[in-house]
Amino acid sequence: MPEAVPIRRPRQVTQSALLGEVKGLVYEAGGKRLIDAVDLNIPDDSRTIVMGPNGAGKSLLLRLMHGLLKPRAGRIVWNGRELDSRVRLEQAMVFQRPVLLRRSVAANLRFALKLRGRPADDEIDRLLEEVDLTAQANQPARLLSGGEQQRLALARALATRPRVLFLDEPTASLDPNATAAIETIVQRAHERGTKILFVTHNLGQARRLADDVVFMNQGRIEEHTPADEFFDQPKSQAAIDFLDDCLVSH
Numbered sequence: 253m254p255e256a257v258p259i260r261r262p263r264q265v266t267q268s269a270l271l272g273e274v275k276g277l278v279y280e281a282g283g284k285r286l287i288d289a290v291d292l293n294i295p296d297d298s299r300t301i302v303m304g305p306n307g308a309g310k311s312l313l314l315r316l317m318h319g320l321l322k323p324r325a326g327r328i329v330w331n332g333r334e335l336d337s338r339v340r341l342e343q344a345m346v347f348q349r350p351v352l353l354r355r356s357v358a359a360n361l362r363f364a365l366k367l368r369g370r371p372a373d374d375e376i377d378r379l380l381e382e383v384d385l386t387a388q389a390n391q392p393a394r395l396l397s398g399g400e401q402q403r404l405a406l407a408r409a410l411a412t413r414p415r416v417l418f419l420d421e422p423t424a425s426l427d428p429n430a431t432a433a434i435e436t437i438v439q440r441a442h443e444r445g446t447k448i449l450f451v452t453h454n455l456g457q458a459r460r461l462a463d464d465v466v467f468m469n470q471g472r473i474e475e476h477t478p479a480d481e482f483f484d485q486p487k488s489q490a491a492i493d494f495l496d497d498c499l500v501s502h
């Protein structure tokens with residue numbers, strides 16, 4: 253018998269199965285193509301960090317993947333299903349600046365839970381504990397510190413037990429302690445099985461959190477590789493320049 257020829261498998265970003273797929277995604281506004289024919293395989297079970305210079309299209313890509321914007325062309329599939337309002341209910345998103353109701357901390361969570369028809373009281377206590385806001389439960393949300401507000405926004409996002417959590421620079425306005433608290437909560441959510449898609453400018457944060465890195469530039473994905481590979485051997489000149497800039501500016 254001839255010797256078996258080893259099967260060459262296509263290189264995968266991680267060994268895990270795919271959770272989502274983006275194909276030929278195009279978004280245009282103001283006469284410009286801002287997301288330019290993007291393809292992306294989204295591994296399950298990983299923390300995918302999205303990096304790239306300002307204006308690269310990171311926020312647009314996240315909004316498109318969560319269905320907050322309608323693409324001009326292309327497909328977005330999650331778990332074999334086209335992105336629609338039902339799929340969106342299984343996802344949540346946290347932004348740089350939390351938008352909270354002018355009510356108490358607990359009332360913000362109660363509102364989020366009721367929207368999804370979930371029983372509130374036990375859940376509220378559990379969520380408050382999870383983000384260390386039990387003592388602030390009855391305070392007006394708008395009086396919280398920036399870090400506390402963001403923890404509340406995260407609790408609200410997690411209230412729906414999302415399959416996918418999108419985070420768009422959630423710690424960009426926060427100090428290192430508040431940032432660490434957010435990272436811990438995100439990490440715990442990931443350990444419980446929530447897929448993480450996280451945009452950050454912060455190289456240290458990317459190194460702490462990333463399993464795989466999507467690097468965007470000018471509306472395109474330049475690379476999508478395992479994190480170590482991205483940080484140690486970025487392939488595109490744009491990524492090399494970006495990482496150099498990060499080192500200089502931090």
Ligand SMILES: Nc1ncnc2c1ncn2[C@@H]1O[C@H](COP(=O)(O)OP(=O)(O)O)[C@@H](O)[C@H]1O
Nearest residue numbers: 281282286304305306307308309310311312313
């Ligand atoms: N509605 C819009 N109309 C015109 N240009 C837009 C619109 N939204 C975003 N842009 C532009 O698209 C580019 C990508 O934006 P964005 O995704 O926010 O970048 P970032 O990578 O910094 O998050 C930027 O140049 C931004 O100015």
Ligand SMILES: [Mg+2]
Nearest residue numbers: 310311312420
């Ligand atoms: Mg952005």
